[in-house]
Amino acid sequence: MFTTEDVKKIAKLSRLHLSDEEIEPYREQLGSILAYVDQLQEVDTTNVPELQHAVAVENIFRSDEPVCDEDERRRAIDLFTSKKGDLLEVQAVFEEKGI
Template structure:
C-alpha cells in the first residue's frame, strides 16, 4: 500500500513535480502495482545469485584514447537556456 504522503515523498526524491490532483491517482495505481509484485515473496531465493548482466561480460576495457566530439555548435544548440562563453546559464543554486 502506497499512501499519498509516500507518493509526495518519492516524487521529492525523484525531483518530480506533481499536480495536486495527481497524488491520489498515483497512490492508487502504484499501490496496485506494488501489490502485484509482492508475489515475488513466494519464491525461495536462498543461495541464488542476483543477475546484473545476461551475456557474461565483465569489466569491458578499451584503449584510453581521447576522442573529441566535433560538433560543439550543435551540441550547445540543444539547450533552451541562454549560452554565454560556451556555458549554459542556470538559476542560482545557492541563495545569497
C-alpha cells in the first residue's frame, strides 16, 4: 500500500515541491503503477545478467584537451539565472548555524 507519507518522502528525494492537492492523486496513480510493475516478481531471474548497456561500449578515450567552442561557452553562460562575471552565482550551499 502506497501511503501519503511515501509520496511526501519521494517528492523530497526528487527535490519536488508538491501542493497538498497534488498528493492524493499521485498516491493513487503511483500506487497503481507500482502494483502493475510488481508482476516482474513472478519471474525467476536468478543468474540472469542485467542488460546494463544498450550497445557494447568499452572505455572510450580522448586526449585531455579543452574542446569548448568560445561561442558555445558564451551562450551557455548567458543562460545562467544569476552570475558574477563568467561565474554562476548561487545561494549559500552551507547555511550559517548561529556561530
